[in-house]
Amino acid sequence: MIDLSIARVKRNETNNIEVNDRKRILVLGGGFAGIEVLRRLENTLGNDFTVDINVVSKDNFFLFTPMLPEVVSGMIETRHIVTPVRAFCKRAKFYEAIIRSIDFQKKQVTISNETDTKNEPTNWHDHTLDYDYLVLALGGETNFFGMEDVKKYSYTMKSLGDAIALRNHVIDMLEQSSIEQDGELRKSLMTFVVVGGGFAGVETVGELNALVRDAVRGFYHDIDTQDIRVVLVNAGDKILPEVSDDLSSFATQKMKESGIEMIQKNPVSSATPYNVKLKDGTVIETHTLVWAGGVTPEKIVKELQCEHDRGGRIIVDEYLGVKGFDGVYAHGDCASITDSHTGKPYPPTAQNAVEQAKVVANNLISEIRTGTKVNFNYKSRGIMAQIGKRKGVGILFGMKTHGILAWMIWRTYYLSQLPTLEKKLRVVIDWFIDMFFKPDVTRLKIFTENQANHT
Numbered sequence: 464m465i466d467l468s469i470a471r472v473k474r475n476e477t478n479n480i481e482v483n484d485r486k487r488i489l490v491l492g493g494g495f496a497g498i499e500v501l502r503r504l505e506n507t508l509g510n511d512f513t514v515d516i517n518v519v520s521k522d523n524f525f526l527f528t529p530m531l532p533e534v535v536s537g538m539i540e541t542r543h544i545v546t547p548v549r550a551f552c553k554r555a556k557f558y559e560a561i562i563r564s565i566d567f568q569k570k571q572v573t574i575s576n577e578t579d580t581k582n583e584p585t586n587w588h589d590h591t592l593d594y595d596y597l598v599l600a601l602g603g604e605t606n607f608f609g610m611e612d613v614k615k616y617s618y619t620m621k622s623l624g625d626a627i628a629l630r631n632h633v634i635d636m637l638e639q640s641s642i643e644q645d646g647e648l649r650k651s652l653m654t655f656v657v658v659g660g661g662f663a664g665v666e667t668v669g670e671l672n673a674l675v676r677d678a679v680r681g682f683y684h685d686i687d688t689q690d691i692r693v694v695l696v697n698a699g700d701k702i703l704p705e706v707s708d709d710l711s712s713f714a715t716q717k718m719k720e721s722g723i724e725m726i727q728k729n730p731v732s733s734a735t736p737y738n739v740k741l742k743d744g745t746v747i748e749t750h751t752l753v754w755a756g757g758v759t760p761e762k763i764v765k766e767l768q769c770e771h772d773r774g775g776r777i778i779v780d781e782y783l784g785v786k787g788f789d790g791v792y793a794h795g796d797c798a799s800i801t802d803s804h805t806g807k808p809y810p811p812t813a814q815n816a817v818e819q820a821k822v823v824a825n826n827l828i829s830e831i832r833t834g835t836k837v838n839f840n841y842k843s844r845g846i847m848a849q850i851g852k853r854k855g856v857g858i859l860f861g862m863k864t865h866g867i868l869a870w871m872i873w874r875t876y877y878l879s880q881l882p883t884l885e886k887k888l889r890v891v892i893d894w895f896i897d898m899f900f901k902p903d904v905t906r907l908k909i910f911t912e913n914q915a916n917h918t
């Protein structure tokens with residue numbers, strides 16, 4: 464075990480500032496919540512080298528999830544929605560590593576580096592990082608509600624790898640279907656089931672529907688469009704619970720018009736490689752189950768010795784501080800924060816994570832510089848979702864909008880939020896090209912020739 468804090472202190476010995484006077488902020492997580500805190504700390508602290516900032520994340524990039532479904536459809540190129548965490552680190556130190564343990568008493572976090580090197584790792588070991596202030600921004604993982612069969616047979620939509628795997632699988636289904644002579648099997652190959660009525664499920668089913676229909680029209684002329692079945696299964700009674708009832712109904716209607724079958728109030732109860740069973744006994748024959756049924760905090764968050772809600776999210780006070788632990792903050796999908804306007808917890812959205820990060824950064828700096836802490840009291844200015852190609856729904860400053868206008872606002876807003884000018888330009892070019900060309904149906908087999916020989 465190596466203490467990285469000591470290693471870092473040694474590196475700073477030439478600095479005039481007494482080592483003991485330095486404050487160490489440790490940010491865990493490189494998603495919306497963690498990166499926004501980092502950006503704000505970097506901007507506010509500037510050249511104040513009495514404070515060290517360390518960031519740990521298991522991925523060395525920040526993933527812009529609202530555009531992930533467009534990676535599935537191939538509208539946006541994979542690398543264009545990710546930005547290296549190091550691009551945000553002007554003075555902060557970044558560690559790409561898995562967080563193994565968090566000790567509030569010792570004020571210490573243990574991390575270990577994972578590597579995809581081909582050589583057998585002989586000397587990988589854990590490292591420890593000491594902190595004075597800790598930010599927990601660890602998001603969540605896909606929640607299967609204990610259904611191991613669903614976990615085993617479904618595709619998820621949480622990471623870049625998920626989007627690539629799903630895209631390749633969908634194209635594989637098109638290829639298989641175009642060869643298949645058995646009518647029933649062909650239909651099941653052409654049936655795609657997405658589960659989840661939140662952002663991830665709705666936006667994914669919209670993109671998947673567009674990909675399949677455009678690809679069949681453009682390239683797979685031997686597939687009968689009547690065989691295509693794209694289904695959204697939702698356990699709740701409305702999709703996009705964050706929007707009003709009439710906007711949700713509008714979204715449902717528009718999705719139906721684009722050919723998506725909507726099944727509501729009927730949760731999935733089991734799955735096999737060939738079908739999905741719903742609570743009312745309906746069985747859907749399919750080889751594609753996409754699970755976007757919700758998120759739950761990771762085990763390491765659930766097991767922390769602090770207060771949690773029923774779902775395992777960390778309960779924080781009005782300053783977003785973890786109750787009972789000075790200098791420890793939690794926000795984003797891993798935290799449970801009550802909205803004083805509604806009395807309910809804030810939903811796990813990127814927008815909320817970013818707003819919470821502003822408060823966390825402010826309060827951290829206030830603690831260090833003995834300033835004034837602020838409450839988190841955010842009222843959403845609006846909410847937008849893309850429900851398919853050139854269609855969207857949303858509420859902006861209390862005004863409801865839908866159709867192509869909502870879709871254009873969605874695009875403009877999210878483009879403005881995407882980090883770095885380079886990535887913005889790349890995404891705009893991707894969108895522009897998509898307007899004039901058929902979808903790209905190349906299926907990338909992501910393994911080396913050596914691996915392929917062993918499969």
Ligand SMILES: Cc1cc2nc3c(=O)[nH]c(=O)nc-3n(C[C@H](O)[C@H](O)[C@H](O)COP(=O)(O)OP(=O)(O)OC[C@H]3O[C@@H](n4cnc5c(N)ncnc54)[C@H](O)[C@@H]3O)c2cc1C
Pocket residue numbers: 491492493494495496497519520521522528529530531532560561562563600601602603620621662663666667761763794795796797811812813814815816847848
């Ligand atoms: C497909 C999809 C579409 C979405 N669309 C929208 C949308 O349109 N609008 C919207 O507002 N929200 C949307 N969301 C929700 C939004 O992505 C989340 O609410 C947001 O990402 C939460 O931010 P976070 O920083 O809390 O968590 P995350 O973004 O999940 O970040 C968590 C970070 O912690 C790191 N981490 C986790 N565990 C460990 C560990 N053990 N060790 C090291 N690092 C770890 C991860 O690598 C990651 O960097 C969408 C989500 C998905 C999946």
